Amino acid sequence: MSCTKLPSMHRHLTDTWLKSKSLHANFKKGLKDPIFLNTEHSLVNQLELILQKPSPTLEQAKQLHAQFVVGGINITNNGLLGGKILGMYVLCNSFVDAKKMFYQLEFYNAMPWNWMIRGLVKMGCFDFALLFYFKMLGCGVLPDKYTFPPVIKCCTCLNNVRLGKVIQDMILEMGFDLDMYVASSLIKLYAYNGCIEDARRFFDKMIDKDCVSWNVMINGYVQCGESDSAIKLFKYMMRSEAKPDSVTFACILSISCSEAMVQYGRQLHGLVVRSGLDFDPLVGNTLVTMYSKGRQLGDARKFFDMMPQTDLVVWNRMIGGYVQNGFMGDASMLFNEMVSAGVKPDSITFTSFLPSLAESLSLRRVKEIHGYIVRHGVILDVYLKSALIVLYFKCRDVVMACRVFNLSTQFDIVIYTAMISGYVLNGMNNDALEIFRRLLKKKMIPNALTFSSILPACAGLAAIKLGRELHGYIIKNELEEKCPVGSAIMNLYAKCGRLDLAHLIFGRISKKDAICWNSIITSFSQDGKPEEAIYLFRQMGIEGVEYDCVTVSAALSACANIPALHYGKEIHGFMIKGAYESDLFDMSALIDMYAKCGKLSIARLVFNLMQGKNEVAWNSIIAAYGYHGYLEDSLALFHNMVEEGIQPDHITFLTILSSCSHAGQVEDGVHYFRCMTEEYGIPAQMEHYACMADLFGRAGHLDEAFEVIKSMPFPPAASVWGTLLGACRVHGNVELAKVASRYLLDLEPKNSGYYLLLTHVLGDAGQWMNVHKIQHLMKARGVQKVPGCSWIDVNNTTHMFFAADGSHPEFPQIYSLLKSLLLDLSKDGYVPLADGPPLGTHFPLFLELAAMKQDVDYIWMGQLGSVSDFPMQPVLIYEETFSCGGNLIWLAVPC
16 A cells, blocks of 8 residues: 555544544434433333334334333333333244343233233244243243133144133133133134034123124134024124124125025125125125126126226136136236236236136247246246146146246145146156155145046056055045045046946945036946946936036937937937037037937038037048948048148048948058148057058958058057957958967957957868867856847837847747848848857847848947957948838948
8 A cells, every 4th residue: 555545544534533423422412302301101102002003113113122221211120011012022023032022021920921922823833832821821920811812823723622622721710701802712713623513602602792703703604614504693793783894794705605695695795885895805805706606707897897996816816707717718808907907916816817728728828928927026836836737738748847847846735736637638647657656755645636636547557456556545535425536436447447336436426516427427338338328317417417518428429329319319409408509529429429320311410500610520420421331421521621621630530541441442541541641740549550450451451451550650459450350250361360369369368259259260261179279268268258239229218139138028029020031031142150159049140130131220239249240340221111010120230
């Protein structure tokens, strides 16, 4: 440092010292000023004013405390004054300063103890607050009426009713049970822990009931689910001296939300207006929620627009109301209005709003909202993260969903459940199970939603053993009777082929909603039990459960699978009355039902009358013409679909390939297979390869069929090898039949149809030793032939027949007629199989013989005889009349 700078620095330090000296002198002089000569009385008054503030600042508290010290007022020996200063620090949330103050005071007064207990309760340290209470008793300090409300609150928050009753005994001894604040605390303790009768007993003992006491008791009834009692008590309150406030109305209006009692809510709204509380924020928010949950969105929006001041809570509830009622566009518009109005969205806003984006599935829009959340520093709590994860999964962006999950520092059951359901939605069942294992390793307890998310993964993998283990855990935790869990268990057993167990679980569910009914009806319809599905559909209506679009679609599918035209027509009439004709999926199911019941003209009429046809409707009508062998019409409809701007999907091409297969048009089938993969970029799935194998097999190109199977990018399923084996039987290729059967008997060792089909191939080739070997193998494996089954619809009554079944009341007349039919067929050159069943003992076989005559009109669905007798195929419907006892019978034959 240069010497020239030292004098200037010295002058600067000197000036600074002189200034500080002057300030110190002025401060000493100021203490003698009358403004600063505060008496103890004025300081106590200031202290009282601060204690009355809801949230005083710590700076004010410390300044006032300093003035007590500077004024020489002894705080430590004055328990009352010291306790108030301690309370001042508690109200400022400075528990450290409160604790220091507490240990400077004498312990003979209850006030410091009360404030310390209150401070610990305010911090959420309920167990420490109780320890402080018992320490107070141990020090010989008697509690007063201000001690017990926070102590009872600790018992309430810890759900410790037993300890609450111990403290209640002391309250009774000291005579504080009639104090309204103490009594209100006890009422809340009992009501919020399910002891509603004890709560009411204390409430009735109270002489002076203020509004708070009434509110606690009414809210207790609401918490316990006793809405009627809450409404009744509210009516008593209206006749008492206590007048309801905003908390009362918010509580009683919440009942109208949960019970969908909109009309009662309207009456309460009128009462609220008369009380002048309609624009109170708490009441206003509840009114918007009530109208939203009651599906009165117009009234909710009208009231929302009338509110003079709209806070963030009411914006969130209005947006949530739109989303919950399916008005996604209105929710998006209201969200934009909210941002334009300068109201900053929070995590609850986005959690409510994000599901509205699921309808459009616009990944770009989702990323824009996600970017807004990040830019504006919105807190990403577990609910918002879960909403983002669910949305990314629905938009098929699995990578982004996993990224949001991995960025999380806090994990709870909500976010894990979102990951599980997202993986299942995208068909990644193994990943879903892995997330579930991670959840268990972290010692988290799965809830009902978690189980209803993971069970579909077990169903998708046909992991019935794991599903049973989960089912055992569910039973142990008494979750089986909850509707979402019960429905998931039903689906698991149904998809694993155990309809008996699915139906058993269905019977155990006490409160069945529409989803539960839809699940069991769909399971029976898809798994070959259409009669039971229709019966359950009727039972659902009898029990008063409202049908929805899924129910109607499942019932129509069951009618198509029997088929039962009269049931289908009844449901069609119900759809017209119930305005279900606007639902595209139901209309598509209706097309499929009429087509499979032989009414192709009606199916086309339904299709033509549809407004806004989607790819599902086009697929249904294309498949309908394919069923009936009208390949040219089916292909013409396909080209019309493309011209209309509807993109075909894998179902469309599956339908076309199946039609080409049954029409024997190999070149067309190959052309459309290449068109699917090359022109539209749709990867071929297992079903497409099976259709191509069937296409070549039916045409006798068995080598090409075998090459198709070998070229599959995944292991062929049993159905694919079964198609090849069926073609080998038709065309007498023994060697290829043996190759196919080796795979089949490994993949499905209990399927009797494949064994029988192989024995027919070997029998036709004269290899009787090998036939006997297959029969011995069946016995060794305990495989039994499943009897063939067929349905016939006569005068709106469905009749079912099994192989060698003689239980039908008109059995003699039916078989007499069929024998005469067989004679007519024999004259036309039909020769029955040498290894077929004896005549007159196999009713489904006679139906096959009748089908070959092709001059009767019989609708058939089901397996006739065995796989060798009548393989499952689409059918041609013949409109000719065949009289059986004066009844019209319809006949279906293979294409």
